[in-house]
Amino acid sequence: MQKDIILKVENISKQYRLGTIGTGTISHDMNRWWHKIRGKEDPYLKIGETNDRSTTGNSEYAWAIKDISFEVERGEVLGIIGKNGAGKSTLLKILSKVTGPTTGEIKTKGRIASLLEVGTGFHPEMTGKENIFLNGAILGMTKAEINAKLEEIIDFSGCQRYIDTPVKRYSSGMKVRLAFAVAAFLEPDILIVDEVLAVGDAEFQKKAIGKMQEISKGDGRTVLFVSHNMATIKSLTSKCILLQNGYVKRIGDTASIVEEYTTIGEGELSTFKVKRENKKKGLQIKNVSFINSNNKDCKSLVSGQEIKVKIEVENYDKEVYKKCSIGIGVFNLDNSMLTAFKSDSINKYYDISHGVSFFYCELNKIPFTAGIYNYNINITSFAEVYDSIKEAGNIIVESGDFYNSGKLPAASHQIILVNQKWR
Amino acid sequence: MKEESWLYTISSKKKLIDFNFKEVWQYRDLLLLFVKRDVITVYKQTVLGPLWFVIQPLFTTVIFTLVFNTIANIDTGGIPPFLFNLAGVVSWNYFKECLTGTADTFKKNQAIFGKVYFPRVIMPLSVVLSNLIKFGIQLGLFVVFYLYFVYQGSLVRPNIYAIYFPVIILVMGLLGLGTGMIISSMVTKYRDLSFLLTFGVQLLMYISLVTLPYSLFKDNGFAWAVDYNPMAYVIEFSRYLLLGEGTTSVFGVVYTLVFTVVVFLLGILIFNKTEKSFIDTI
Numbered sequence: 001m002q003k004d005i006i007l008k009v010e011n012i013s014k015q016y017r018l019g020t021i022g023t024g025t026i027s028h029d030m031n032r033w034w035h036k037i038r039g040k041e042d043p044y045l046k047i048g049e050t051n052d053r054s055t056t057g058n059s060e061y062a063w064a065i066k067d068i069s070f071e072v073e074r075g076e077v078l079g080i081i082g083k084n085g086a087g088k089s090t091l092l093k094i095l096s097k098v099t100g101p102t103t104g105e106i107k108t109k110g111r112i113a114s115l116l117e118v119g120t121g122f123h124p125e126m127t128g129k130e131n132i133f134l135n136g137a138i139l140g141m142t143k144a145e146i147n148a149k150l151e152e153i154i155d156f157s158g159c160q161r162y163i164d165t166p167v168k169r170y171s172s173g174m175k176v177r178l179a180f181a182v183a184a185f186l187e188p189d190i191l192i193v194d195e196v197l198a199v200g201d202a203e204f205q206k207k208a209i210g211k212m213q214e215i216s217k218g219d220g221r222t223v224l225f226v227s228h229n230m231a232t233i234k235s236l237t238s239k240c241i242l243l244q245n246g247y248v249k250r251i252g253d254t255a256s257i258v259e260e261y262t263t264i265g266e267g268e269l270s271t272f273k274v275k276r277e278n279k280k281k282g283l284q285i286k287n288v289s290f291i292n293s294n295n296k297d298c299k300s301l302v303s304g305q306e307i308k309v310k311i312e313v314e315n316y317d318k319e320v321y322k323k324c325s326i327g328i329g330v331f332n333l334d335n336s337m338l339t340a341f342k343s344d345s346i347n348k349y350y351d352i353s354h355g356v357s358f359f360y361c362e363l364n365k366i367p368f369t370a371g372i373y374n375y376n377i378n379i380t381s382f383a384e385v386y387d388s389i390k391e392a393g394n395i396i397v398e399s400g401d402f403y404n405s406g407k408l409p410a411a412s413h414q415i416i417l418v419n420q421k422w423r
Numbered sequence: 424m425k426e427e428s429w430l431y432t433i434s435s436k437k438k439l440i441d442f443n444f445k446e447v448w449q450y451r452d453l454l455l456l457f458v459k460r461d462v463i464t465v466y467k468q469t470v471l472g473p474l475w476f477v478i479q480p481l482f483t484t485v486i487f488t489l490v491f492n493t494i495a496n497i498d499t500g501g502i503p504p505f506l507f508n509l510a511g512v513v514s515w516n517y518f519k520e521c522l523t524g525t526a527d528t529f530k531k532n533q534a535i536f537g538k539v540y541f542p543r544v545i546m547p548l549s550v551v552l553s554n555l556i557k558f559g560i561q562l563g564l565f566v567v568f569y570l571y572f573v574y575q576g577s578l579v580r581p582n583i584y585a586i587y588f589p590v591i592i593l594v595m596g597l598l599g600l601g602t603g604m605i606i607s608s609m610v611t612k613y614r615d616l617s618f619l620l621t622f623g624v625q626l627l628m629y630i631s632l633v634t635l636p637y638s639l640f641k642d643n644g645f646a647w648a649v650d651y652n653p654m655a656y657v658i659e660f661s662r663y664l665l666l667g668e669g670t671t672s673v674f675g676v677v678y679t680l681v682f683t684v685v686v687f688l689l690g691i692l693i694f695n696k697t698e699k700s701f702i703d704t705i
Contacts, residue, residue, distance in 0.1 A: 008429075016703060029612075093702075097433060097540035100699035106433040114539070121535045125464040134460060137453035138539055166467075 006222050007072040007112075007190055012104035014064045014090050064090040065246040068104075072190070077223045079233045079254060081261050082243035088226050091243070092192055095224070110189025110222065113140050124168035128159055128178055131167050135182045149185045156211075157181035158204075177204055184211045191215060194226045230258050230302050231401040231408050262298045262305075262398070272393040283321055283352060283379055283386040287312040288393060291360075301366050301395060303409065303417060304402035309341070309361040313379065313387075315354050321379075321386060323349040326359055329376040330368070330395065338373070338415060344380075352379075367417045369409050370399035447542045457549035462556055476557055477564045480516055484509045487634045499636055501578050502668050506568060511633035513565050514595065514661045517558040518654060519624055521599025524550035526620055528607040529701050536702060543698040544691070547604055551596050558592070569665070580667045591661050598653065598683045601690035608697035631655045637670055653682040 065087035072078050082088050093099050095106065096114040121138045122131050132153055136146040146153075154163055157178045159170075167175060193212055213236060215221065227233050233240065233254060240257035242249040244264055250257060272288040290298045291308040301307055311326060325344035331337055341361050343349065350359065373395040378388035399408045402417045409417055447454075466475050484505060491497045492504035499507040525547035529536065532546055572579060610616050629635060630645070631654040640646045649655045656675040663671050 093537075094433065098537060099702045101433065104434075107429040107431075108433075109428070109430050111430070121539070123460055123464055125467040126460060130460075134456045137450070137456045138535065138541060140450075140541065142449075143452040143456075 003071075004074040005071050006074040006109045008107040009068060009070050009095075010105045010107070012068045012091070012094060012101045012106060013066045014087075014094060014099070015061055015102040016064050017061055063246050065094075065243070068243075068248055070241055070248065070251055072222060072224070074109075074222055076239065077217075077225060077237045079237035079240035079257070080224060080226045080243065081228070081230075081233060081240055081257065082249075083264065085245075086243040087246040088243060090246075092194065092224075092226060096192060108190065111140070112190045112192065113186050113188035114192035114194070122167055122175065122179065125166055127166055128157075128163040128170070129154075131178065132182055135179065136185075139183060139186055140188065141186065145187075153181045153185050156184060156207075173204070180204075180208055184208070184215070190222045190224070192224045192226070228398070229408065230261065230398050234258060234401070235406060258302075259292065259294060259296070262292070262300050262302060263296050264299060281316045283324070284314050284316065285311060285377055285379065285387050285389060285392075286314050286356070288375075288377060290395075299396065300398055302398045302400035303367075303369055304365045304400045304404075307363050307366055309363070311359045311361070311377070312356060313352060313359065314356045315352050318354055320354070321352045321381065324352050324379050324381050324386065325349055326361070327378050327380065328361065331374040331376070331391075332415070333372055333374060335374070338368070365402060365417075365419070366397060366400075367402075368395070368397045369402075369415055369417060370397055371415070372396050443542065447544060447548075450541050450545055453541060454545050454549050454552070457545065458553045458556070461549060461553035473560075476560045480509065480512050480561050480564065483516075484512050487512065491634045497635065497639065500638075500668055502662075502666050503572055503577050503579070506572050506577070506579060506666065507636075507662070508634055509565055509568060510662050510665050511658055513558070513561045514591075514658055515628060515631060515633045515654075516561065517554055517592070518595045518599045518657070519628070520554045520557070521551050521596055522603045522606075523620065523624060524554060525600055525603025526606040527610065527617060528603070529611045529697065530607070530614075530617065533702070544604075544694060547600055547607070547694075550603075551600050555592070555596065565665070582664050582667045585664045588661065588664050591657060591664070594679060594683050595657055597687045598657070601683070601686035601688075604690035604694040605686070608693045608701070611697055611701040627652070627654060632658050653679040 068087075068091060070078075080088055080091065090099075092114065094101050096112060121135055123134065126134065129150075132150065133143065133146055136153075137143065154160055157174075157180075159174050159178050162170060162174065167178070170178070193215065209232070212225075213232075215223065217236070225233065225237055237254050239252070240254045241251050242257050242261055249264070250260060287310075289310045289312075290301060291310050292298050293306050298307070309328065313326075315321060325342060325348070327340055327342035327344070329337060329340040341363070343359075343361070374391050375393060375395055376388070376390050377392045379386045380388075401407070402409055403419075466472050469475060471478065487508045488505050492499065492508070497504075528543070528546050528550075536543065569579070606616055606620060630640075630648045630652050632649065637649060637655075637659065640649045656679045659670060660675070660679075662668065
């Protein structure tokens with residue numbers, strides 16, 4: 001069967017100039033122009049580098065995204081994930097025609113509209129209703145389309161009472177509600193949804209995310225869905241693109257991509273950041289890593305994920321350390337203790353002989369909500385402490401569907417997640 | 424496999440002339456809403472409201488008349504100085520507002536342009552249209568004073584060619600729009616221009632015969648500044664059509680029309696080239 005491709009992205013790249021654009025632009029412009037009239041390639045296109053924020057490059061040009069290609073079928077819901085700076089926003093900006101690509105081409109068979117930003121073009125002096133029309137038109141709706149949906153939009157925003165009041169008298173929350181309401185009733189062929197815009201109070205957030213899910217799932221609309229939230233991505237999309245430093249790292253089915261997403265991480269937050277001075281004696285914890293069910297090393301975890309903590313211990317002495325217990329204490333970033341995983345609490349003791357040995361702590365479900373945590377780790381034998389490391393590293397947890405309920409536990413209401421039954 | 428038909432293509436390659444009338448037409452509702460916004464929000468929360476539309480040119484004219492005609496004693500021929508200045512100020516204002524209103528298109532709207540796509544040219548177009556409404560109101564003011572002066576027995580007579588006045592309005596609009604689009608495109612890279620613009624517009628006003636009649640320039644070596652200034656012809660024509668007084672020439676008509684068309688096309692060209700990439704440089 002022939003695939004019905006509605007959107008085709010071919011080798012899209014985008015180059016940015018780093019630093020301020022000031023002195024030198026005219027000379028660069030002249031140089032470019034001089035190369036152009038001689039029919040040569042733009043001299044500044046070659047020297048761009050990958051866009052890794054944390055490493056300093058040599059050139060003042062950088063590729064925000066490089067050689068991105070993919071296809072989207074009609075009715076497909078495609079997830080786009082990647083860490084900060086991976087190029088998601090740049091890609092979306094190019095797709096929504098806000099800025100042009102440096103090289104490459106995008107072909108589409110439908111109108112693209114984005115739920116990228118809400119409230120652009122609100123005029124403070126105009127009333128809520130007038131702004132609905134203006135904002136709707138900016139997003140590409142015609143007056144007739146807006147008129148037909150006006151009741152629904154006002155209703156969804158929950159601002160009925162203030163609809164004839166100038167927007168400058170609105171609270172910031174009301175502005176967001178109104179803006180989102182307009183955007184939510186767009187009906188383009190291809191919709192770009194960026195979940196970051198689910199703002200407002202908890203109640204409205206729920207409403208907004210619900211609406212986004214409804215849009216994505218309903219009536220076979222083609223949707224590009226950008227989110228940091230792995231649970232939402234999993235529940236809404238079947239196919240995903242993983243971006244890393246401006247490149248397409250992988251395209252594939254959502255489950256495997258999300259898995260891979262958790263294995264790429266940032267340099268400054270590491271699972272084990274201790275450099276031991278080489279005393280070469282006694283028992284020493286050499287490394288701690290988090291292994292997922294596919295035996296891959298994870299840089300970040302997801303709530304509810306099955307995980308193994310792998311602890312590497314080296315015994316420099318000839319003697320065997322008997323009846324050792326390994327303990328991991330988990331802390332908030334403000335250093336309040338949350339919980340501890342200790343082998344002696346389940347009466348598990350190890351005899352550690354000379355050389356390197358590995359120990360595993362298996363957790364069925366990561367019991368933390370999204371956030372960054374610290375952990376301490378130690379090896380003890382009853383009263384004696386053989387090795388102890390405070391703030392050994394970070395545990396980065398992304399939100400996930402811990403309860404298998406299709407809902408995400410909100411990090412603002414809870415930290416520790418506990419399996420529960422209600423009757 | 425059959426050739427696939429794409430609705431549109433986003434490409435890094437830029438066509439030299441790439442003006443999509445169909446797309447602009449699709450966004451006509453947005454254009455009208457912007458016009459509405461510009462007109463109704465200018466004088467919100469002022470006591471006099473839309474009255475400011477007429478007070479502004481009125482005050483300017485009174486000041487010009489006091490300074491140039493009463494104090495500096497500049498002769499305006501047979502026309503009452505007040506009417507001479509009012510005709511100049513009203514016409515000049517339309518051009519000036521079109522120019523300055525469009526010249527900062529990219530800079531002023533970068534927040535919205537950076538987030539949503541719509542044909543960028545909608546913005547400058549809306550400025551020209553909303554200024555047209557303003558101009559219409561101010562023209563009404565002119566007519567009121569015109570009738571008053573005729574009633575008082577002044578020797579001003581309208582000209583049969585007054586039916587060509589819409590052409591002059593079009594020329595002013597296109598000239599302001601074209602120049603504004605060129606400047607707005609260049610401002611995205613070289614901000615210096617927006618500072619220069621303020622002085623440029625002021626200077627241009629003096630050599631556009633808004634307050635000073637052509638006779639003043641004739642003998643002092645600055646005549647060329649007026650002779651090659653299309654706006655001088657525009658102002659002079661409008662005065663000729665409205666008041667039956669002023670100099671006209673075939674050269675002036677042709678020169679102004681050609682100049683306008685060239686500037687307008689150039690403006691569209693540069694504007695289109697800029698709109699694709701300005702968000703990265705601004």
